[in-house]
Structure formats: C-alpha cells, structure tokens
Amino acid sequence: MQSRSWWWLAGGLLTVCAAMAQPFPTKPIKFVVGYPPGGSGDFVTRTLGEAIATELGQTAVIDNRPGAAGNLASELVHKSAPDGYTLLVGSNPYINKALYKKLPYDIEKDFQPITLLGNGPMVIAVNSSLPVNNKELIAYAKKNPDKLNFGSSGNGSAPHLAGILFNSVAETDMVHIPFKGGAPAVQSLIAGDTQVIFGTSPVVLPQVRGGRIRALAITTQERSAAIPNIMGMKEAGLPDYNISFSFGLYAPMKTPPEDVKKIFDAAVKVLKRQDIRDKLATQGMDPLPNNSPNEFRLQNQRDAPLWSKLIEASGAKVD
Numbered sequence: 125m126q127s128r129s130w131w132w133l134a135g136g137l138l139t140v141c142a143a144m145a146q147p148f149p150t151k152p153i154k155f156v157v158g159y160p161p162g163g164s165g166d167f168v169t170r171t172l173g174e175a176i177a178t179e180l181g182q183t184a185v186i187d188n189r190p191g192a193a194g195n196l197a198s199e200l201v202h203k204s205a206p207d208g209y210t211l212l213v214g215s216n217p218y219i220n221k222a223l224y225k226k227l228p229y230d231i232e233k234d235f236q237p238i239t240l241l242g243n244g245p246m247v248i249a250v251n252s253s254l255p256v257n258n259k260e261l262i263a264y265a266k267k268n269p270d271k272l273n274f275g276s277s278g279n280g281s282a283p284h285l286a287g288i289l290f291n292s293v294a295e296t297d298m299v300h301i302p303f304k305g306g307a308p309a310v311q312s313l314i315a316g317d318t319q320v321i322f323g324t325s326p327v328v329l330p331q332v333r334g335g336r337i338r339a340l341a342i343t344t345q346e347r348s349a350a351i352p353n354i355m356g357m358k359e360a361g362l363p364d365y366n367i368s369f370s371f372g373l374y375a376p377m378k379t380p381p382e383d384v385k386k387i388f389d390a391a392v393k394v395l396k397r398q399d400i401r402d403k404l405a406t407q408g409m410d411p412l413p414n415n416s417p418n419e420f421r422l423q424n425q426r427d428a429p430l431w432s433k434l435i436e437a438s439g440a441k442v443d
Contacts, residue, residue, distance in 0.1 A: 148208050148383045153177045154185040156201050157213045158194030162307030163277060164324030164407070165194075168371045169213040171403055172241055172394060176373075179390040190304045193220055193280035195227065202234040206376040208383035213241070213371055215282055218428035222435045223280040236375045236384055237420040239391050243370040244409035245342035246286050247328040247354065249310075251319050258340050259361050261320070265296035272298045274320040275309035282369035283309075283322040285434060286343050290322070293365045313337055324369050325351065325408030342408075343367050350405045367434075370412070372420060388417055 155173035159165035170186055177184035189197040194214050204210035217231045229235070250256060256264045265272050276283035279302045291298055301318050303309040306327035313321045314336050321328065322343070329351065332339045341360040342348055344367070348356075357365045373391055375384060394400055395411040404411050414420040 148380070148386060149180050149182050151209060152183045152185050153180065153208070154187050154210045155213055156187045156189055156197045156210065158189055158191070158197030159277065160188055160190040160305035160307060162327070163305045164326040164369070165213060165215075165306075165371060167326040167407060168242060168404075168409070171400065172373075172391070173211075173213065175394040175397070175400060176387070176390045179394055180386065190278075193223065193278050195220060195224070198235075199228045201374065202229040202376055204376050206236075206378040206380075208375060208379050208387060210376065211238070211387070212374040214374060215369060215371060216424055216427055216431060217374075218424060219282070219285070219431050219435070220280060221428070222432040234377050236377050236379050236417065237424060238373040238375055238384060238388050238417050239395075239414045239420050240370060240372045240412050240423065241391070241395065242404055242409040243368055243412050244325050244350070244407070245344040245348050245356075245368050246283055246322050247325050247332070247339050247351075247408070248286075248290070248341050248343065249313065249321050249323065249328050249332060249337045249339045251313055251316050252336065252338055253316065254319050254338075256340070257338075258355060258359075261340055262294045262296060262361065265294070265298055269297040270299055272296075272320055273301045273318040274298045274322060275301045275303055275312050275318040276322055277306040277309055277324070277327075278302050278304060282367070283324060285431075286322040286367045287320075289367055289434060290343075290362075290365065293362055310337070329406075329408060348408055350410065351408045372424070384417055 155169050157165045157169040174184045189200055201210055201212040221231055274287045276287055287300055306323050309321055310323055310327050310331055312318045331337045339354050341355050344356055345358050346356040392413040395413040401411050
C-alpha cells in the first residue's frame with residue numbers, strides 16, 4: 125500500500141510540475157521605458173512592444189517610468205525577476221555610465237542586451253517667432269550669447285548631448301533647460317518658454333508638420349531618407365557635427381537563454397515587417413535589428429568610448 129501511495133504521489137507531482145513548466149511566455153510581457161507618454165521612447169515602446177508581445181502570443185503592458193535619465197526604469201528592470209516578463213526599452217546604457225559617478229546597477233552584470241530596435245537623427249527646431257531659418261541659427265546665437273534656451277528630454281539624454289555638442293562645434297552659448305521627457309520639452313518650445321529644441325524625430329516632427337514649430341536641420345551629416353525635406357549638418361554649415369539616437373531592448377541578467385532567443389527572434393521578425401518599418405519611417409527612424417544578442421552587446425561596448433569621449437569633451441553634466 126505504501127508503495128502504491130508513493131507512486132500515486134509521485135505521479136501527481138509530475139503532473140503538477142508538467143503543468144507548471146509551460147514554455148515561455150504564458151502571461152503578459154511588461155515593457156518598461158524611462159520616458160513619459162508622448163515621447164520617442166514611448167512611441168518606440170508602444171509600436172514595437174505591442175507587436176513583439178503579439179508575435180509571442182501575449183499582450184504587452186507599457187510601463188512609463190520617467191526620471192533620472194532613464195535610471196529609474198533601468199533600476200526597476202534589473203531588480204525584476206529574470207524570467208523574460210519584464211523588459212527594458214532604453215538608449216545605450218554606457219551614456220549614463222559616463223554621466224553618473226555611481227549607478228544603482230552594473231551595466232555588464234545586471235543587463236542582458238537583446239537587440240537594437242531603431243536609430244534616427246535628432247531634429248533641431250525653433251519656436252515659430254524666432255527670426256532664423258536654417259543656417260542662421262549659429263549667427264543669431266553668437267550675437268545673443270546666453271539668451272537662447274534649448275530644451276531637451278532631460279539631463280544626460282541624447283538630445284541634451286546633441287545640444288552640448290552643437291554649442292561646442294558651433295561655438296555658441298545656448299543655455300540647456302532639461303525636461304522629464306521630449307513631450308514636455310516640445311510643449312515648452314511651442315509656448316515660447318524655450319527658443320530651440322534638440323529633440324528626437326517622433327516628438328518633434330508631428331509639431332513641425334502641424335506648423336507649430338519650425339525644423340532647421342537634423343543632427344546627422346546627410347539628409348535622412350525618412351525625412352528628406354530637412355537638411356543635414358553639412359548643408360547647415362557644420363560638417364564636423366554628427367550625432368543620432370537609438371533604442372534597444374534589454375532583459376535582466378540571468379534571463380534563460382532560450383527565452384532571450386524567443387524574444388530576440390520575435391523582435392527581429394517584427395522589425396522586418398513592412399508596416400512596422402513604414403510606421404517607424406514616419407517618425408524619422410530606421411529599424412536596425414542585430415544578428416544576435418551578443419552582437420548587440422559588442423556594439424554597445426564598441427560605442428561606449430565614443431559616448432564617453434563626447435561627454436568629457438562637451439562638459440555635459442547631470443545636475
């Protein structure tokens with residue numbers, strides 16, 4: 125009798141374990157982004173997060189955690205269970221490593237890069253009342269030192285660095301005004317509280333198309349195929365100026381490799397869809413999936429010295 129009871133118990137346990145060991149994923153996937161609704165990070169997260177979750181047979185939960193140049197979102201994700209259900213959409217993590225003396229996480233030990241999602245130029249735009257067009261901004265800024273305020277999505281963000289680099293290369297003295305995201309920064313520009321913005325294209329372009337602000341140039345050397353009507357920096361008179369922004373997908377370290385691969389495969393499949401590519405293009409972004417998670421990790425590491433050098437040379441600081 126004891127033997128039969130033992131085998132009955134063992135069989136029951138095996139049945140329970142088999143039920144529990146269902147393949148990933150079996151519930152909604154949370155995508156955490158360090159910027160508020162309405163910004164470029166939010167646009168990318170909602171566009172791609174929802175498509176990736178659907179590809180995996182699940183629904184997406186978008187969790188906006190703005191603040192501290194994305195550190196609040198990063199900290200939340202690295203403290204989450206490494207089970208593939210909490211993912212981070214963020215820019216290159218080495219930017220914050222160069223900006224902050226101390227971070228609440230370790231870039232190498234706490235995050236598993238999955239893939240680059242998209243890349244695009246930033247847009248330099250001005251309040252409609254500012255009497256400048258295209259190449260005239262540099263001359264106007266030099267004639268009015270410390271009188272032009274430029275907004276960005278926050279200290280340490282790519283738009284912040286774009287503005288600091290512009291001051292350095294163009295030898296201007298525009299004053300940086302940080303906001304908690306691109307949407308409030310562009311609203312400040314529309315209101316006239318700031319005169320210039322360095323912003324990501326998903327945030328700036330809708331306002332340009334609506335005639336509420338004017339675009340002068342994009343931050344890459346050449347024109348973008350996605351937004352060909354806005355000049356590049358060579359045409360604008362700054363051939364040595366070149367900077368862009370990107371977003372990637374990350375999981376907590378120790379997420380099972382097989383689950384990382386499922387997420388990676390779903391992301392790559394989504395980024396190759398024409399409807400997704402067209403949607404990103406409307407916001408001036410190019411989908412750029414990697415060939416593997418390891419390639420993405422190496423790409424981030426390769427770009428790290430460039431960000432560090434830029435931040436050091438520009439004098440960018442986090443207040």
